[in-house]
Amino acid sequence: MYAFDYKRPKTVAEAEAAFAADSDAAFLAGGQTLIPTLKQRLRQPSALIDLAALDALKGITVADGIVTIGAGVCHADVAVSADVRKAIPALADLAAQVGDPQVRNRGTLGGSIANNDPAADYPAAVVGLDATVHTSRREIAAAAFFTGMFETALEPGELVVKVSFPIPRRAAYQKFRNPASRYAVVGVMVAETAGGMRVAVTGAGPCVFRVPTMEAALAMNFSAGALQNIQVPPDDLNADLHATSEYRAHLIGVMATRAVASIA
Amino acid sequence: MIDVTITVNGETKTASVEPRLLLVDYLRETLKLTGTHVGCDTSQCGACTVQLDGRSVKACTTLAVQADGARVATIESVAAKDGTLHPMQAAFREHHGLQCGFCTPGMIMSALALVERNRGAVLTEAVIRHELEGNLCRCTGYQSIVKSIAAGAKAMGLAVGDLAGNI
Structure with missing residues (x-):
């Protein structure tokens, strides 16, 4: 690691001020991506602004049909939260499948979506459940938050404070994981929400995306069979040593079908 | 600094x-x-x-x-001051949960956390394997480690079930 300064502010305002005061600062959440990146000398921030002491980023609440999770809540706490399990079991299931126990004990919701790794799980939940991202400056709809591979609508110094997930009528997440990294080769969140049917895919493309053809088919007939003849074109999907784009396209259908079958 | x-x-x-x-x-x-x-x-x-x-x-x-x-x-x-092994360590020794031993400190620390996470539940082989995903062993093939953790957990007062067949 290159050397860096370290600050641990107590409030969101202090965190933003600390970020602005440094030439090339980076926010540190759980560090499960950032610290390995620093160790490989792929980044050289002038300072790390540790968000661990910000109370505003903590806590899980359920009220008025909305589950709100603080950006600093770790995956392990979402996975075991009785409130989340009762309101949106698919979200607790998703959190329980991130990485491994040690990663889930450190990694956070805010860190995951701010990083927007194309194979991360949480983007599928945020888009699939039509969540709203509350930042230190504004509210951002899920559809506008994820803008590209490792890119989001966040401005420099803007930090995720919490994410609110409207409770869907039903939802399920299915993931074909890389057995070594446990990142999603393909992960699919299927949700029937107040605003309609949503199918969100992570792992397959450069950034999380929805599948309108599947959503239309499920709106007509919510059954695994409804997806049988739908092909997702592989043209813009990822290809790497783990899977070809054609294989990923195929997996989208398989994972979506399994998700629907589990809640139909 | x-x-x-x-x-x-x-x-x-x-x-x-x-x-x-x-x-x-x-x-x-x-x-x-x-x-x-x-x-x-x-x-x-x-x-x-x-x-x-x-x-x-x-x-x-x-x-x-x-x-x-x-x-x-x-x-x-983990062990007592006089060197007496913790029940989880004793289980690893008893059930051949280590060969070269390099991964063992991490395995034991993960196993102890796993036991605390599952207090009040019935520990199964599937849960042990899922919750051990953050620890790699290049010697044992994990069978003996899973067996050791099941035995250690039992010694620590956890209910252990569904271990038939594979281990």
């Missing part, structure tokens, strides 16, 4: 550290607690697993400054 106060294995330690110092290097190099191992140093193998405020974490993927004000427990805190 940043001043940190960390309670390590029940003893309060203060130090002035560089922000980039990893927790595992603080434990091994500064405190000479070399039971915590560095295996892959890339967040995958779990040989560096310690407990931070009671939760298993990879000490190679945690900065020492992040542990300021926290409690850290390492493998050195």
Whole structure:
């Protein structure tokens, strides 16, 4: 690691001020991506602004049909939260499948979506459940938050404070994981929400995306069979040593079908 | 340099550290607690697993400054002062849960956290295997480790079921 300064502010305002005061600062959440990146000398921030002491980023609440999770809540706490399990079991299931126990004990919701790794799980939940991202400056709809591979609508110094997930009528997440990294080769969140049917895919493309053809088919007939003849074109999907784009396209259908079958 | 106060294995330690110092290097190099191992140093193998405020974490993927004000427990805190093995350690010895032993400190720290996470539940082979995903072993093929953890958990008062067949 290159050397860096370290600050641990107590409030969101202090965190933003600390970020602005440094030439090339980076926010540190759980560090499960950032610290390995620093160790490989792929980044050289002038300072790390540790968000661990910000109370505003903590806590899980359920009220008025909305589950709100603080950006600093770790995956392990979402996975075991009785409130989340009762309101949106698919979200607790998703959190329980991130990485491994040690990663889930450190990694956070805010860190995951701010990083927007194309194979991360949480983007599928945020888009699939039509969540709203509350930042230190504004509210951002899920559809506008994820803008590209490792890119989001966040401005420099803007930090995720919490994410609110409207409770869907039903939802399920299915993931074909890389057995070594446990990142999603393909992960699919299927949700029937107040605003309609949503199918969100992570792992397959450069950034999380929805599948309108599947959503239309499920709106007509919510059954695994409804997806049988739908092909997702592989043209813009990822290809790497783990899977070809054609294989990923195929997996989208398989994972979506399994998700629907589990809640139909 | 940043001043940190960390309670390590029940003893309060203060130090002035560089922000980039990893927790595992603080434990091994500064405190000479070399039971915590560095295996892959890339967040995958779990040989560096310690407990931070009671939760298993990879000490190679945690900065020492992040542990300021926290409690850290390492493998050195597990056996009794007179050397009597903890039931989980005894189970690893009894059931051949180690061969070369390099991954064992991390395995034990993960196993102890796993037991605490599953208090009140019936521990199954599937749960043990799922919750052991952050720890790699290159010798045993895991069968004996799973068996050891099941036995250790039982000795620690957990109900253990569904181990038939595979182990």
